Ligand code: HEC
Ligand code: HEC
């Protein structure tokens with residue numbers, strides 16, 4: 040019995056040739072693909088148990104980031120709010136809303152709400168919120184206009200280049216630390232901002248050459 044038809048060899052060769060063309064094509068588009076939104080996840084939202092809106096809570100109601108992300112000034116992690124933080128208001132407003140049923144259930148059972156993350160680094164990168172906040176790097180530099188997001192998304196590609204571009208020249212990105220949570224902070228002229236940035240660099244002894252070294256972020 041014949042397993043391969045006489046034409047099988049021809050098909051096999053044609054397949055090989057097609058594969059080679061595909062590999063070459065992938066190598067060509069590879070450069071663009073590496074920076075595409077598919078890989079960086081910029082602009083993606085995720086289905087959440089509760090459709091929490093920063094646009095409503097920050098943009099419209101004006102709640103400060105630190106009310107919910109309580110450890111952002113003191114720890115490596117900003118922290119996500121526990122259920123009772125939501126319930127300080129939602130035991131009074133929107134009390135019966137079906138949208139908030141998972142929040143009420145979480146309070147009753149003690150089982151924390153589970154949020155799917157949108158802005159996460161790979162494990163091999165070390166990051167620390169407190170030092171950035173302390174030096175006056177604003178939330179908006181890395182998280183964008185959170186106050187305009189009905190569902191949260193990643194605003195910036197957290198690629199190495201993003202971190203290094205600032206670490207090599209942080210001065211223009213510094214503002215008074217008490218202003219870091221303001222989303223629309225642009226009161227200053229360019230000259231004043233520049234003078235402030237240079238002064239802050241001296242005050243904190245920030246050395247761009249050191250911030251560039253691998254051990255800073257890969258420990
Ligand atoms: C300081 C008070 C306050 C806190 C804290 C708060 N909310 Fe709200 N929330 C409101 C108010 C007021 C509304 C109604 C907004 C409107 O419709 O204008 C609202 C509306 C909502 C809605 C309805 C959809 C929407 O955005 O209008 C959801 C869902 C919600 N909140 C979830 C949460 C969750 C989850 C938490 C905790 C992480 C939370 N809220 C914390 C005050 C608060
Ligand atoms: C009322 C509570 C509340 C306030 C105020 C608040 N947040 Fe949030 N934040 C949340 C909750 C709940 C989540 C998780 C759900 C989500 O991703 O939307 C979250 C998620 C985030 C995330 C996504 C983290 C990740 O990796 O998934 C970022 C970034 C963020 N918040 C930044 C901010 C900034 C910046 C401010 C101030 C401008 C702010 N938040 C104000 C409750 C709050």
Ligand code: HEC
Pocket residue numbers: 104105108111115116117118119158159160161166168171172176177178179180181182197219220
């Ligand atoms: C210099 C960039 C940068 C600044 C400034 C910054 N963040 Fe983040 N943020 C990140 C990165 C990177 C992550 C992901 C960290 C990880 O996965 O290890 C993150 C994660 C988060 C998360 C997810 C939960 C957590 O505990 O990490 C929240 C919430 C958040 N940031 C809020 C804020 C708020 C609020 C501010 C301003 C007070 C702020 N961030 C300032 C870069 C920044």
Ligand code: HEC
Pocket residue numbers: 164165166167170171174176180181197201202203205206209212243244245246250255256
């Ligand atoms: C917009 C500017 C800016 C961006 C973006 C930024 N950083 Fe920083 N980073 C700073 C400044 C300013 C300091 C404080 C330097 C100092 O005081 O010596 C700092 C300090 C740090 C430190 C602590 C260094 C030490 O002294 O131990 C780590 C770790 C770090 N950054 C990681 C990151 C990572 C990872 C990213 C990208 C996800 C990032 N940073 C993005 C400005 C930035």
Ligand code: HEC
Pocket residue numbers: 160161164197198199202203206250251252253254255256257
């Ligand atoms: C300011 C922070 C920072 C510094 C300094 C830094 N890296 Fe990274 N590195 C990152 C981040 C963030 C990523 C994650 C990139 C991603 O997920 O796309 C990364 C990813 C990497 C990767 C994984 C492959 C890749 O490119 O995505 C390698 C390898 C790497 N870094 C090597 C280095 C070396 C070598 C140095 C020193 C010359 C260095 N890094 C300095 C932040 C940093």
